[in-house]
Amino acid sequence: MPDKDERYYKAYMEHNTISRRGLFRALSGGTKRSTSQSSRAIRSSHHELDSPVVIRSVARPPGAVEEFLFQQICNECGDCAAKCPEQVIVMNSGLAELSLDYGYCAQCGACQQACPTGALHGQNNDIQLRPKFLSACQNALFGECTLCAEQCPSSSISIVPNTSPVVDEKSCDGCGRCKQACPFASIELNLNVELNGVY
Template sequence: MQGKNEQYYKAYLSYNRISRRGLLRGVFHPIERAERSRESRLAPRPPFAAEENLFLAACNGCGECVVACPYNLIRLSGQKAVLELDYAACDLCGKCAESCATHALHPAFKKDTEFRPHFSENCLLKQNQACTLCQESCPQQAISADLQLNHDLCNGCGECKLSCFVSAIQLTLTN
């Protein structure tokens, strides 16, 4: 596996400016800094993606992740990898991250697509009818009987959406 290149570190340092005060602040308040530095995704990215600025700087549009995905869920848009969970779910196998030479995708990054389900009014449970397909299909058991989502358990795989035969579940990016 190839090491992180100069372009990656330049992008990292341009995004993470650290002063002496900031360094001490980061030591004493690391969670607060991490929450502030989190940036919204411009598009749905594959799992194991770096933060958006780093991803945009590191991804060179080579397409190796597209080829590596066993379910054809990744495509290039604007020379950057995007994830589409319209017809299949992502099992977060990590093959995309293993194939990424620039480390825009890397197994050390978060194993999450950052998609979360939203249940429309077409949901049978919301209409007081019996249905547990989304709950049963969720490998993380992140959906409760009253359609409450445990955001800590959910990894955005998309199994719930695919299991819903009335198309009442839409996946949206968490920001």
């Protein structure tokens, strides 16, 4: 993972006021505790300053920073898309986004290592996509299909015969393997806005 450069800190400072101690802590790498405090400070600064809130509307590669920051520090280089072994990262309007229509995210970290700006800094690998099971789900219709659950690397899908599968929202990372495993096209992936927080 590359070091955070000047563009990262400039974009960060435009949206958040921090103390001198906080600045030095950020420059020296900080701690996990200070990272979570920074996230809370960013969210609270949106409310206090009445600054515009940017809600993520598309899936970003794993490790993407908050949306308002991502849009400013992604330099549109496309290195993440070029390094993705699954070829599921596309550049749309110059910004990286995931397209899991014909593949899944292996969470391999290649995109994060390739990113020169820190837009994919690796703090949270949850893609924020969640499966929605459609009416053609074979398990709901006939009670005999477990393909989606078998392919889930985090065991987030529970199967009960003759009902739609149930997803554990907390352990699901949105990789899309379940969708690719379903030969009946009865799974769609939706961005979970509630997981976005205030970005």
